[in-house]
Amino acid sequence: MNKAFVKESDQNDEDAGPEAPSLPAGVKNYMTVQGYQRLRAELARLMNxxxxxxVQVVSWAASNGDRSENGDYLYGKKRLREIDRRMRFLTKRLEIAEVVDPAVQPNKDQxxxxxxxxxxxxxxxxxxVTIVGVDEAEPLQGRISWISPVxxxxxxxxxxDxxxxxxxxxxxxxxILEVGYPEA
Structure with missing residues (x-):
């Protein structure tokens, strides 16, 4: 089928924007222990x-012959690109992570x-609110990024104060009415 009739772009999916807020230049990627473990678990689940x-579905679909109109093959390849992009993102974020355990904070009144x-x-x-890392922020649940204005x-x-x-x-x-540090 001619590409003029197919709604696909020739652009590589890797040109898509970042999946999470980027960190300001020269800033460490602080994370709580739980946030770090959550990202590692997601990476392991994606990888394993x-x-x-x-890959198994794509391989099976490819063996069926004509790939141009094979939905399992086309969707599988797209999903594979999404998984690979997320794995690269998680790997980069975990490599630069600086894990901080709030439970051992010496100045618990500040x-x-x-x-x-x-x-x-x-x-x-x-x-x-709980002040957490950029990758852990969920403002609707009261978990705000440490680089947020609040x-x-x-x-x-x-x-x-x-x-x-x-x-x-x-x-x-x-x-400020209360300051506390949740136990791990």
């Missing part, structure tokens, strides 16, 4: 389970990486 299963912080904004709303405002503050958070909407004052 998913990739071999997809906000640092891994801290769980309860703060109140100037509207009177309370928020509980985390940067909170870092080095103590219970009772009020810190200034500058946002596009203006300046907000955050009063």
């Amino acid at each position: 389970e998913e990739r071999p299963a997809v 906000v640092f990486f891994g801290a769980e912080v309860l703060y109140m904004d100037k509207a009177g709303q309370e928020h509980r 985390a940067r405002a909170l870092i080095k503050a103590r219970e009772g 009020t810190v200034t958070l500058r946002t596009p909407a203006g300046v907000d004052e955050l009063e």
